[in-house]
Amino acid sequence: MSGPGVDSAKTDGGLPPLMPDLFESLAGPGRYGLVGSRCRVCGCRCFPFASHCPKCQVGMDREVVGTRGKIYSYTVVRTKAPFGLPEPYAVGYVDLVESSLRVFGLLDPATIGSLEVGMPVEVTVMPLGVDKEGRRCLRPVFRAWTGMRERSIP
Amino acid sequence: MIAGAGNTPFFRHPDRTVLSLAREAGAKALADAGLAPADIGMGFFANALSGKLFGDLTVGQNAFAEMGMPRIPVVNVENACASGSSAVHLACMAIRAGEVECAMVIGAEKMCVPQIGLLSSGDSELDTLLGLVAPASFALRARRHMAEFGTTLEQLAMVTVKSRRHSALNSNAMFRTPVTVEQVLASPMVADPLTRFQSCPNADGASAVIVCSGKVGRRIGTRVAVRASVLASGNYDNPQDLARWRTDYDGISRAYEMAGIGPEELDVVECHDAFSISEILHYEALRLCPPGGGGELLTRGATSLGGRIPVNVSGGLLSRGHPVGATGVEQVVELTRQLRGDAGSRQVDGARVALAHCMGGDRAADTKSMTAIVLAT
Numbered sequence: 001m002s003g004p005g006v007d008s009a010k011t012d013g014g015l016p017p018l019m020p021d022l023f024e025s026l027a028g029p030g031r032y033g034l035v036g037s038r039c040r041v042c043g044c045r046c047f048p049f050a051s052h053c054p055k056c057q058v059g060m061d062r063e064v065v066g067t068r069g070k071i072y073s074y075t076v077v078r079t080k081a082p083f084g085l086p087e088p089y090a091v092g093y094v095d096l097v098e099s100s101l102r103v104f105g106l107l108d109p110a111t112i113g114s115l116e117v118g119m120p121v122e123v124t125v126m127p128l129g130v131d132k133e134g135r136r137c138l139r140p141v142f143r144a145w146t147g148m149r150e151r152s153i154p
Numbered sequence: 155m156i157a158g159a160g161n162t163p164f165f166r167h168p169d170r171t172v173l174s175l176a177r178e179a180g181a182k183a184l185a186d187a188g189l190a191p192a193d194i195g196m197g198f199f200a201n202a203l204s205g206k207l208f209g210d211l212t213v214g215q216n217a218f219a220e221m222g223m224p225r226i227p228v229v230n231v232e233n234a235c236a237s238g239s240s241a242v243h244l245a246c247m248a249i250r251a252g253e254v255e256c257a258m259v260i261g262a263e264k265m266c267v268p269q270i271g272l273l274s275s276g277d278s279e280l281d282t283l284l285g286l287v288a289p290a291s292f293a294l295r296a297r298r299h300m301a302e303f304g305t306t307l308e309q310l311a312m313v314t315v316k317s318r319r320h321s322a323l324n325s326n327a328m329f330r331t332p333v334t335v336e337q338v339l340a341s342p343m344v345a346d347p348l349t350r351f352q353s354c355p356n357a358d359g360a361s362a363v364i365v366c367s368g369k370v371g372r373r374i375g376t377r378v379a380v381r382a383s384v385l386a387s388g389n390y391d392n393p394q395d396l397a398r399w400r401t402d403y404d405g406i407s408r409a410y411e412m413a414g415i416g417p418e419e420l421d422v423v424e425c426h427d428a429f430s431i432s433e434i435l436h437y438e439a440l441r442l443c444p445p446g447g448g449g450e451l452l453t454r455g456a457t458s459l460g461g462r463i464p465v466n467v468s469g470g471l472l473s474r475g476h477p478v479g480a481t482g483v484e485q486v487v488e489l490t491r492q493l494r495g496d497a498g499s500r501q502v503d504g505a506r507v508a509l510a511h512c513m514g515g516d517r518a519a520d521t522k523s524m525t526a527i528v529l530a531t
Contacts, residue, residue: 018283046392048280054390073301073396075293075345083283091285093294093519095393102393104281104519117301132277139284 015127015138021049023125023140026067032123033064034096034103034140045099066096066103068145071119076112084129084136088112094121094142108143120145155371156378156529157256157364158187159487163326164359164475166266172204175360176217176262179480183258183362184221188374191222194364195254200231200241200261201479202514207269217260232479235428236514237261238361239385239482239525245365246383246527255367261483262360270356281516289353289429291516293345296431298396300347302446305434307347309449311338313430314351314472316458321469323459323500328357328475352430357475361484378493381507382412382528388520397446401521402439406511409526417441420463421505422492424485426513427470433457436511437465459500467492467500485510486527493531506531 017023023032036047037060044055047065052058074092081087090107092115106128107115121142131137160182162175176199184191199214214230233240238261245257276282299305315335321327333351341351365380386405394400410416417440425440427433434448442463443451451457457465468474468488471481489508491497507530515522 019280022280072393073294073298075290075297075347076343077285077287077290077293077345078343079287079289079345082285082287085285089285091290091294093396100393102519104284104286106284117297132283 015136016131017138018131021062023123024064026064030124031067032125032140033067034123036063036065036099036101037061038063045101047101047103065099065101066123067098068120068122069094069096069142071107071115071117071121071142072102073117074107074115076115081129083131086128090115092142106139106141108141111144155366155368155376155380156486156490157189157366157370157374157376158183158185159363159490160186161326161361161484161487162359164328164357164477164480164484167264167358168266170264170358172201172210172213172262172264173217173220175264175358176260177221179262179360179362180217180221180258180260183364187364187376189256189364194223194256194258195226196245196248196257197223197226197228198231198241198245198257198259199228200237200259200483201263202232202234202237203263203265203478207265207267214260217262223258233523234514235426235476235478236482236512236523236525237479239485239510239512239527240523242363242365242483242486242527243383243385243525246380249365249367255370257365258362259365259483260360260362261480263477263479264358265356265477266358286516287345288516289345289348292429292431293348295396295435296347296429299431299434302397303449305446305449307339308335309434309453310347310352310430311335312452313427313433314338316452317427317466317470317472320459320467320500321473323498324469324474327469327473328355329469329473348429348431352472354428354471354476357477359475359477359480359484361480361487363483363486363490377531378490378529379531380527381415381530382409382526384409384412384526386524388517388522390518390520392518394519396519399435399439399521401524402436402513405524406439406441406526409509409528413528413530415507415528419507420509422467422489422502422508423463423465423511424468424470424488424508425465425511427466427472428476428513430472433465433470440509440511459502464502467497467502482510482512482525485512486529489529493529
């Protein structure tokens with residue numbers, strides 16, 4: 001399954017995504033969404049995409065589950081970084097605005113030092129680290145959200 | 155009932171194999187129980203990493219064969235950090251079912267090797283690919299606990315300070331030198347707010363217990379009974395509350411219910427203090443204090459030897475070391491000694507009811523496994 005995001009992501013530095021159909025680019029400059037799924041029966045959402053609902057065991061539909069959120073918790077990891085990630089690197093759980101999912105993800109390396117619980121963030125994509133096969137790739141990253149981008153879109 | 159218990163020192167054993175560590179612990183448990191290999195009807199072998207590190211699978215059959223117990227049914231158990239306690243749980247089930255009169259549990263691990271790397275929940279998981287290493291998942295809990303409850307860096311560091319005070323009394327522990335709050339906080343940052351001294355060390359070691367029926371227990375004169383044994387998996391609901399670990403609260407509630415006790419009846423606890431924050435979270439899930447009260451409970455001294463409810467008097471994972479497959483068995487070894495009054499200088503006076511608590515694996519911000527075993531005289 002290759003959604004629209006996979007193709008447009010490839011134009012971003014020409015690098016492949018960490019895995020297929022993890023994120024997609026949306027209308028508006030630099031806007032990305034996390035791709036998950038929604039149950040056809042109970043309506044619950046999953047991230048990343050799951051083919052079957054863990055509760056109902058029926059099929060799920062592909063859906064963008066979030067573009068923005070607030071940091072629920074964060075840490076800066078100073079061990080030897082796995083998968084060629086920068087040292088140090090920041091990760092956190094983010095409460096997504098659009099789906100009320102709490103998802104784990106990388107946080108923008110530029111925000112190390114200014115991270116706070118409750119900080120508004122948005123989904124973007126950056127060339128960070130390598131994939132399982134050791135190839136440089138794009139990963140979804142949460143970066144500080146200022147609100148400016150939203151207002152600039154008519 | 156617990157018929158016998160034995161262990162090796164937890165340390166770096168570069169010249170020894172998993173099998174040799176397992177044999178030592180198993181032989182000591184047999185001698186402690188006064189039983190012979192022929193008395194053991196079933197074997198459970200807990201080991202999490204030999205497949206990954208050495209390419210060795212189904213090591214348990216090798217261990218029991220070398221210990222003079224061929225032919226008996228042997229099950230190899232892997233539930234990450236809860237491998238050992240899951241194996242104890244299975245042995246308790248086998249005895250409760252009346253399948254055998256005696257089952258031996260051995261947990262053994264050798265992980266002080268160059269190829270160990272960082273442990274994660276699986277190299278194919280998205281969370282792992284996005285950088286979720288074990289210290290990070292606990293650092294995220296710590297940060298949230300601090301934000302919600304005002305838990306302080308000093309309270310986190312105090313977990314390690316208490317742990318080292320206890321391990322100084324345990325000759326089988328890996329780290330036995332007392333440390334100060336300042337030293338804990340000044341040790342290298344691993345994943346903030348957690349420093350290296352707040353992270354459990356890799357270790358090599360093995361532990362063994364023999365679980366037996368009441369009939370055998372009466373014959374050999376053991377007094378330590380298993381009052382409850384719970385193994386639960388995560389609920390993986392989204393969102394997970396990182397400051398109130400629901401799977402932990404629920405599993406411990408079931409253990410209390412099964413044993414017919416409440417937290418006020420506990421005399422001594424061994425819990426899964428993989429990181430400093432873990433112990434504080436587990437105090438709260440054990441209902442030793444209200445949610446958010448873990449830091450204060452600790453700094454009041456309630457969980458120190460001599461306090462109201464001593465926790466991890468062995469030094470726990472933080473100071474005893476954490477040979478993954480052995481840890482959950484070692485907790486039962488320690489508590490068996492406590493309940494017999496055989497724990498020497500770290501004896502909890504008059505201990506009659508004990509709880510061993512363990513956790514293993516990480517999925518969707520939840521634990522994959524949790525165990526709670528209640529022992530009593």
